[in-house]
Amino acid sequence: MTASNPQLWIKRGNEDEIDVGTITSDLDFLGESTSPTISNVYQDNVGNDGSILNYQSFQKSVVTANFNLHFGDWMDFKLAQHDIYRFFMNKELMRIRTDMEPAIVKYVRAGNFDVKPISDGSNDASFSIPFDNPSGYKYSLANSDQLKTYDQGVWMLYGGNIPMQDDINYHFVDQRTLKVYNASDITVDPYFQRHELKIIMKHYGGSFGLVNNTTGTSWNFKGQMNNADTLLLNGINTFKNGTLDNNETDYGYLSLAPGWNEISVVGAGDLDITFSFPFIYLA
DSSP, X not given: OOTTSOOEEEEETTSOOEEGGGSSTTEEEEEEEOOXXXXXXXXXXXXXXXXXXXXXXXXXXXXXXXXXXXXXXXXXXXXXXXXXXXXXXXXXXXXXXXXXXXXXXXXEEEOOOOOOOSSTTOSEEEEEEEEEETTOOEEESSOGGGXXXXXXXXXXXXXXXXXXXXXXOSEEESOSEEEEEEOSSSOBOTTXXXXXXXXXXXXXXXXXXXXXXXXXXXXXXXXXXXXXXXXXXXTTEEEETTEEOGGGBOSOBOOBOSEEEEXXXXXXXXXXXXXXXXXXXXX
């Protein structure tokens, strides 16, 4: 591979991320394409013209990655073909990203594909792999709380809706009003859409709560905490020091609208709080 070729990095399950060109010799990644897919479900009423929108949802999408394999003879081809099938045809969820969007990842599974010479006697095989993207989303490589500590070069190459200003923060101490920026294309909703949103809190004292004035969602804790306790609101579940503690809450949750969210802290002037979530993109 030459430096000018597009690059594709793949992480299978818990394995280390690799460059796709290392799977076998002379395998070149040529680029990928994908489009978001939305489903509109309507209700028809007998005797009434037209249809009424029932609901909309983003559906599974397909990411098509294109490759070229160069080989010397038939034995080289068969060995390379085996390497490619062995790597991609597995039951692991794979994380992929490219040099065009190094800060954006997709979680995919490979569909069926053929690797064969482009013609009889050729020493090249061009093929495409259709990756199923079950969520239909793209995600930021790093979570929000890593924005200023993660590889700054990665973030600078792809803006990802992040405004060019210095007051974006996801860790707050002793503040009653919090401004939390969601760079996603859509609302981060851990209840209806099961999106990842972790809120880590430390507090000394009794009950307190959080209210997102932007989305109208709220969460309240009724228990006691000391200096050694850590509270985690992980989506819709609350954990105290790693133990499920939903009974000490009102079973509420927070969602985050795209852009700025104004969140009020009620009853805990000493709260140390961190918001950790990946940004979600559609295209």
